[in-house]
Amino acid sequence: MSKVLLIEDDQSIADMISIYLAEEDYVVHWAADGKQGTELFHSVEPNVIILDIMLPDMNGIDLCRQFRTESSVPIMMISAKSEVSERVKALIIGADDYLCKPFSMRELAARTSALLRRSTMEKAPAEVNEKVYAHTIKLDLEKRCIYLQNHAVETTFSEFEIMRHFWLHPGKVFSREELLNNIRGIDTFVTERSVDVHITNLRKKVEADPKEPKHIKTVWGVGYKFEL
Known part of the structure; x- marks a missing residue:
């Protein structure tokens, strides 16, 4: 089963995401802030990361940049910020996708699946x-x-x-x-x-x-x- 690292400070949103993805056969590890997210990143070795931009202890953009220096794991940013400049900034520093709040759980699962599908493609001949x-x-x-x-x-x-x-x-x-x-x-x-x-x-x-x-x-x- 694929491991998802969810870094989101809003517990109600985190609970909804965790429950929905669990029903889709993902193992979800939740962190409420950047420090805990960093610890889980190293201990869990996730297959995909869902990362909120607005965290209580640090900016998600900075955390994404940090993760990217250590790993090529797919990273999806989630945020209430819908400006094109914010999406471009996230992509520039290494994010693979950007989803604006509010979003449907179905769309989140579809995007997560797409990222994992691309990262686990069958080996080339x-x-x-x-x-x-x-x-x-x-x-x-x-x-x-x-x-x-x-x-x-x-x-x-x-x-x-x-x-x-x-x-x-x-x-x-x-x-x-x-x-x-x-x-x-x-x-x-x-x-x-x-x-x-x-x-x-x-x-x-x-x-x-x-x-x-x-x-x-x-x-x-x-x-x-x-x-x-």
Whole structure:
């Protein structure tokens, strides 16, 4: 059974989420503040994190940033803040999804399932996984890791998913909508700006000059493609 770490200070909301997800066969570990959430993060080793932005002892954005330096576990932020700037900020620091309050338990469960489904995808065929190209970027699909000059590059769950699709289809042009569907599923509400943020972050991590990318290229009016 998949383990969910829920960090939410409102007990009534936490109880509703815990009960609903338990009925969906998730094991939910609840923390009421950032300190307790950090302790459970290390002891439980969750498969997915649901993290409220407004916590009594710290900002959820800062906690998300902290988690992201240690793990690529999928993180869904939940908040009463619905501004686009807040969603973009969360994505930039490493969140994989953002859900605005109030939300339905059904939607929360669907998004949680989508994140877990993407993170536990079946292993790629061995011949694809072991394929090595004669250039500086390489992906290990089993370990879910990007290597640059043989050095591992830390990525978020969504960043790796985008790179994985690029890697498996070099030269293919993906629209923003296609990339969104690939990383989260068509039942999740996100914006095209989310993809732009992930692409910008990926370029900073794998391109020698992010402003003049040689691998992750923009196809104006269409989307993006990856060139070896």
